[in-house]
Amino acid sequence: MADLDSTRYISDLNQAWVALGIGLVYVIYYITFVVKKPLIICGNPRLRDFIDTNLPVLNEDYWPLFWCLNGKFQTLLKGVTNKTVRISVNWTYRRDVLVTPDGGEICLDWVDNDKKSLHLRDERPTVIIVPGLSGSSGEVYAIHMVELVQKLGYRSVVFNNRGLGGCRLKTPRTFCPKNTEDFRTVVQHIRKDYPNAPLFALGASAGGLNLFHYLADYGKDCQLNGAMIVSVLYEMFASTKNLETFPNVLLFNQTLIRDLHYDMLLPNQDILRTHKNLDVNSILQARTVRQFHTRLIVPTFGYKDWKQYYRDCNLTGLMHKIKIPTLFMNAADDPFTPLSSIPIEEMRKEENVILVLTSHGGHCGFMEGVLPTQSGYMCKVFSQYVNAIFKNDEQNNRVNEFER
Numbered sequence: 072m073a074d075l076d077s078t079r080y081i082s083d084l085n086q087a088w089v090a091l092g093i094g095l096v097y098v099i100y101y102i103t104f105v106v107k108k109p110l111i112i113c114g115n116p117r118l119r120d121f122i123d124t125n126l127p128v129l130n131e132d133y134w135p136l137f138w139c140l141n142g143k144f145q146t147l148l149k150g151v152t153n154k155t156v157r158i159s160v161n162w163t164y165r166r167d168v169l170v171t172p173d174g175g176e177i178c179l180d181w182v183d184n185d186k187k188s189l190h191l192r193d194e195r196p197t198v199i200i201v202p203g204l205s206g207s208s209g210e211v212y213a214i215h216m217v218e219l220v221q222k223l224g225y226r227s228v229v230f231n232n233r234g235l236g237g238c239r240l241k242t243p244r245t246f247c248p249k250n251t252e253d254f255r256t257v258v259q260h261i262r263k264d265y266p267n268a269p270l271f272a273l274g275a276s277a278g279g280l281n282l283f284h285y286l287a288d289y290g291k292d293c294q295l296n297g298a299m300i301v302s303v304l305y306e307m308f309a310s311t312k313n314l315e316t317f318p319n320v321l322l323f324n325q326t327l328i329r330d331l332h333y334d335m336l337l338p339n340q341d342i343l344r345t346h347k348n349l350d351v352n353s354i355l356q357a358r359t360v361r362q363f364h365t366r367l368i369v370p371t372f373g374y375k376d377w378k379q380y381y382r383d384c385n386l387t388g389l390m391h392k393i394k395i396p397t398l399f400m401n402a403a404d405d406p407f408t409p410l411s412s413i414p415i416e417e418m419r420k421e422e423n424v425i426l427v428l429t430s431h432g433g434h435c436g437f438m439e440g441v442l443p444t445q446s447g448y449m450c451k452v453f454s455q456y457v458n459a460i461f462k463n464d465e466q467n468n469r470v471n472e473f474e475r
Contacts, residue, residue: 105140105431106132112426114419118396122425125459128451135431136438142404143322145433148443150326153211156444160218164208164229168238171256178231178238179257180208182217188224196225196269196461197261201254203276203435204246205330207236212435215446216273219454225461226268230257230278240339243346247372248280249384251288258285258294269296269464271457275435276407279303280384287392297460298397299453302405302435306412307381311361313409323406323434324359331363346371387414390421398425398456400449402432427452 109129113119122129139148164180171177188195198220202210208217208229220227231238232246233253246253261270272295274282279300286293304310314324336343336355344351348370357363365377374380399418403410418424429437429448437449 101137101140106134107430108132109430110426110428112415112419112428113424115422118423118425121396121459121463122398125463126452126455128448128455129427133429133431133437133448134439135429136443137441139438139443140431142402142431142433142436143319143406145402145404145431145436145438146406147322147326149212149433149436149438152443153206154330156211158211158214158218158444160214162217162221167228169257169260171253173242173244175233175240175242175244175253176238177233177253177257178236179260180229180231180236182221182227184221184224184226187221188226190224193265194267195265196271196464197265198225198227198457199257199261199270199272200227200229201272201274201278201282202229202231202235203278205235205327205334206275206278207231207334209236211444212275212447212449215450216453219446219450220457223454223458223461225457226265228261230254232278234335234339240342243343243349244371245335245343245367246277246281247368248277249284249380250372251281251285254281254285255289262294269461270294271297271299271460273299273301273453273457274303275301276303280386283386283389283393283397284384286395286397287389290392290394293395295395296464297395297457299400299456300397301400301449301453302402302408303386303399304384304408304412305386305414307384309409309412310407311381314407315359315361319406320359327360328357328363343367387417390414390417390424393421393423396423396425396460398427398452400427400429400437400452402429402434402437404431405434407434 108131111129113122136145139145162182165183167179167181169177169179190196200213200216202213208231213229217227234240234245272282280303282298283300283303286298313319332355340351343349350366354366357366361377364380369377369380401408401413415426418426437447439448
């Protein structure tokens, strides 16, 4: 009996040593090959100096979520936390329903920050946050960013696209990232209410695509002081192809379509059926993002087919139209944006473009440390960048006037 107990003890001890050895190897691998500083692409020396001086987080190592390194897993985990985690905050949104020229409605969710801000209400710097394709002001990353903006003493407003964020469609027109009419309406509305307030915009994923096209369409007349675009899709054909490969087609395509079904399509199907060119039953049967675009976006916005729509959405070749300092943030392992589709050399040549490229982070993930519910690396970069833009504006030394 004693010999049997002794044998079990030695076996358990050996297993413990094996587990400890595996853990040690993983820690060494993590520190040696995973923890890295981001790659920063910026062709304007003065803008690069501005970034190096005011964003110390970019001079530090990024420590991805220790137990979830893979970009696909980070993307999935971020999606789960966005929908399930509830964050305790000491503020509530003030809803502003904006009627568009065509009779549609956009819901703006404000946190005015009257109690904590040192700025006068009319002059208080304001941050516009634009979530992704199926996102809204309830997303965890949006709440984290609003919380950071509040701590900085600024005002924030989350731009919920038509039919999202609890706002019902009033016309059979939804959201198209290439169409910037709604974005222009929102900016003009904010400018009317707060004409002296500096403005900054952050767009994530499809929201970043919409923000980019707004910046490209209006150039120096965009009425923004700075912008940040996270996990944007630069080349729609490459992104769609990547999303339709296994296992991405199961992990992301169908998940995104399911969210769109429940959050936007089903609650608004009656108004969508009033559009003469829409087959709502066919839209509800879509199982991929391309099918969704083909059956809803293409006929709604007058495109010939999905190929024409995707060509119109592409960002490649348009970087020169960006006329304000704009920070792009992407991860090399983003399943939505293949690394080869990022126009790095084009971005390197432009005056107002900064690209921050991490080796890990997935799509809008950028989780770090141990807990996935923390604000993460993206929010750290955002906080320092938006603060730098507004502080720079206060000093009457506008970044967008930099010259080589």
